[in-house]
Amino acid sequence: MSTIANARSGEQGRSVSVKDVASAAGVSVGTVSNVLNRPDKVSPATLAHVQQVIGDLGFIRNDAARQLRAGTNRAVGMVVLDVRNPFFTDVARGVELRLGEHGRPLILGSSGQDAGRESTYLDLFEEQRVSGLLISPVGKVLPRLRRLRERGTAVVVVDRRTGSREFSSVAVDDVRGGRIAATHLIEAGRRRIAFIGGPQGLTQIKHRLRGAEAVVAEHPGTVLRFVETGTMDADAGRRGAESLLALPARERPDAIFAANDLVALGVLQALTLAGVRVPDDVAILGYDDIDFAASAAIPLSSVRQPREEMGSVATDLLLGAMEDPAAQVRDIVLEPELVVRRSTTG
Amino acid sequence: MSTIANARSGEQGRSVSVKDVASAAGVSVGTVSNVLNRPDKVSPATLAHVQQVIGDLGFIRNDAARQLRAGTNRAVGMVVLDVRNPFFTDVARGVELRLGEHGRPLILGSSGQDAGRESTYLDLFEEQRVSGLLISPVGKVLPRLRRLRERGTAVVVVDRRTGSREFSSVAVDDVRGGRIAATHLIEAGRRRIAFIGGPQGLTQIKHRLRGAEAVVAEHPGTVLRFVETGTMDADAGRRGAESLLALPARERPDAIFAANDLVALGVLQALTLAGVRVPDDVAILGYDDIDFAASAAIPLSSVRQPREEMGSVATDLLLGAMEDPAAQVRDIVLEPELVVRRSTTG
DNA sequence: AAACTTTCTTGAAACGAATCAAATCCACAG
DNA sequence: CTGTGGATTTGATTCGTTTCAAGAAAGTTT
The missing domain is CATH 3.40.50.2300 (Response regulator)
Structure with a gap:
């Protein structure tokens, strides 16, 4: 009976965890974790075997758990003024491409010039503990940006200047x-x-x-x-x-x-x-x-x-600030043409 | 000395947890959690007090932990063909608005018609354990969609038909x-x-x-x-x-x-x-x-x-499938005008 | 005032992966 | 055959919430 249940692939079973992989592969969870995060520390034979098992079992890392333990979300959040204006999607594209090179996903939100929606996105990003934030501010968000930074989120202002010299920014002259x-x-x-x-x-x-x-x-x-x-x-x-x-x-x-x-x-x-x-x-x-x-x-x-350059430059500033929170604040001004x-x- | 360190607000201290809130408010963590998730189960006095403390301490719930324990990400993922085509941003807007009514964030990705990028987003969404997925498929993703569904992610196909009768869809005639x-x-x-x-x-x-x-x-x-x-x-x-x-x-x-x-x-x-x-x-x-x-x-x-209607209708189907995974598969065809x-x- | 309800509150036990000190293995020199 | 050091592997512990059975408090009925 239980065999049949297990064989039924339509089942919505609990998903496979590192523990399952570990026991199926006959290794410890630590090793599975190493296979995932530092393959160079694992012997070639073990590596191949564990990867095989991971494939067979269809294991997919649970990012929430990773994040909780590691204490950091790889994602970067971005709030633009209006996704319906191609200008912003182009900037976002520049951001996404550069982030992609670093294996980081982008969570994009559009404030539609509305301070309320902007605030909602900031809430979301704070709860998600994104590692970085790119924003074209609408409302009075300076206090929130400061708080985000205190919590360890790098912040870069795009297409605006904050006035205060607190956050790096990228804008065009x-x-x-x-x-x-x-x-x-x-x-x-x-x-x-x-x-x-x-x-x-x-x-x-x-x-x-x-x-x-x-x-x-x-x-x-x-x-x-x-x-x-x-x-x-x-x-x-x-x-x-x-x-x-x-x-x-x-x-x-x-x-x-x-x-x-x-x-x-x-x-x-x-x-x-x-x-x-x-x-x-x-x-x-x-x-x-x-x-x-x-x-x-x-x-x-x-x-x-x-536009794309603004995105990629802003991303570089952000990645820099993420690596070294004490990095100097820079206001980059690009030239129009x-x-x-x-x-x-x- | 330590007092001074604590007073320094520039510090990048470990962030405030429910435990901190609980002890500061003189209640148990269970109560704090109730304040957050079922305020009606908490006496008005306690509720007010705890909320006050939450505000004072600047507590922000760690969503990764929430998700890990609750086993479900509130976010919905969406993969469109091309964010640079206003058609898709409009559909996405319809989705976002409807999701917003349910307090759910949207994570939007653009495949740019590229099967590789599409696949990368699916990886991301699987790791994130999004509760639902909206997709205009490019590559051969049926097996992956099936797997996602087996894992408990609702799936709705947008602006296409899959051919197979496995997933609900919304398209225009x-x-x-x-x-x-x-x-x-x-x-x-x-x-x-x-x-x-x-x-x-x-x-x-x-x-x-x-x-x-x-x-x-x-x-x-x-x-x-x-x-x-x-x-x-x-x-x-x-x-x-x-x-x-x-x-x-x-x-x-x-x-x-x-x-x-x-x-x-x-x-x-x-x-x-x-x-x-x-x-x-x-x-x-x-x-x-x-x-x-x-x-x-x-x-x-x-x-x-x-366009926006496609988004909202697709979202309704998705929310339905999320509530009841056994809900009937429906192909909705909207009329052009x-x-x-x-x-x-x- | 005892016996029940109902309403609140408690705190220990998950969730799943990353970490890291300690244990084990292995190759090779002595 | 022993000792040594580097390469691998182990597994208990931890991250911050939610959950939920059980306990405490307050209210009601007899």
Whole structure:
């Protein structure tokens, strides 16, 4: 009877443990553990035999137990602002690839700009005792980040600066990006530039705008108008463009610098539907250079942020901090780069 | 001396455990556990007091230990084909929202169509003993799914059918989608339709094509041409469109049905750059109805797949199977829906 | 006030793998 | 044949929770 039960493979039996492997292989649990974690300490014969048994029994290490005893979760947590924006999935991809090289999984969460959801993810990561955390903060999370660090979790801030000098960070020079954008448009012969994006409260927006303003100030005869929007999606771009189309012809801009590519796509749509020619009548310049920018009906010029690189650099900082908690705090600033396509070159 | 050390908050001390909470609160560990897991079994006074202490000490439950003892990870794992395709992030979003209602976290992995990466994620999920798994399979994973199920992990297949009747699944009726697409184009007065997408090996492609072919067969005077591509991204669309542009004028299609919206965007770009008017000269119809379809320069008509709904329905099936492992296997087929925009209506 | 209930609280026993000091094995020199 | 040192292997102990039978306390009924 019991033989039959054991033979039935549909059974939902207790899963195989190191102990089972050990007795089946005729060795001690310590040896099985060594086979798993330091194969070089085990004689070749034993190693092969135990691995064989592990395969036969279909043993899979219980990570919860490993983690409890070892005191550390190999996983790294990441909270991004919005997984629906390709910018962030690209950064996350950079992170995941680099972590993969170190055999570490990534647990990705999206806050959707919501402080509550952000907090929920932080709870999760704390309970999971992740070994590292990458975050683009939304709410006031500094105290929590400090607590995480006290508990031994390395923390790196991505695509932002915390202001305090407590955590390493990786960001792109937005003032520079703003300068690059304005310079390009002016060199392409444009004089009346509109910047569409917002909210102005975001550091990124402020900086990009400041950079663009500085350049415009250096070029007499050029003007910059700021059209603030509440969000940074295609809809915002559409609305922003429509508000510009409503202006008297003489005041209309001949170039639009969008806060990001999503906004730029919205702008492109609104202009196209209104019969405005791009780039002939109005040039459009995006920001980020997500894949969709290159795939737009009129390929979008864009200020490229090195997205995957941000991810991999942030990961390197994190891995460094994980190895040596006393490692120096570093703020790495990457350079944006202009990618010229059809939308700005008549 | 030791007092000073304790007072130093920069210390990276061993973290607070239930035992610490218990002794600080003057109760037993059992009570602390009850406060955490069945607050209703604890007297209000004790409850309040213990919660206070938990807050003061900054206690955070160690999930690895919880999991080890309880034998179950609350998390659900999901492997999608490609996080960079908004279709999948939308499905994942539906999953995450529904899981959130049950206080369960989602661990999301992207296989990128690569059987190796898919397998790595399955390893991870097995080690983590996730309680449920949602997957759009790439490689030959049936044996592994069976094993996972034997171990007590519920499994639901998303956006595919396994063929075998072993696992519940959620998919959209692709033959129907193909019919809807062709019908719409023909009713809009188009006669020469091209279907761009591939590879043909994918069931989805086969079905959409079959549906479209059936409709064309029912309408004398209409023809369908299949342009196979290796991938399903914008680049494939671009190339497919270019190959059609190379045809002699009389053979050119007056409508293009793209296998998905990414492909459709690529088609739109190629046609726009070639000076072909959309929809006047050629209509374009996409599939999926991702947000970018609505945001294209010429808003794309598309066969909408209920993405978030797929996610939530799949999650419901999964939660059901988790509660009752013997629950009946169900294949749920959702209906696609036509969304008409500018790209198909002259 | 005794005899029951019902409500709370207790604390020892898991869960499964990693660790590490101690035991055993083995090859080889003396 | 003994002794030595390095290479392997052993197995009891530990990690932090949850669980649950049993005990204590408080309340109710007779």
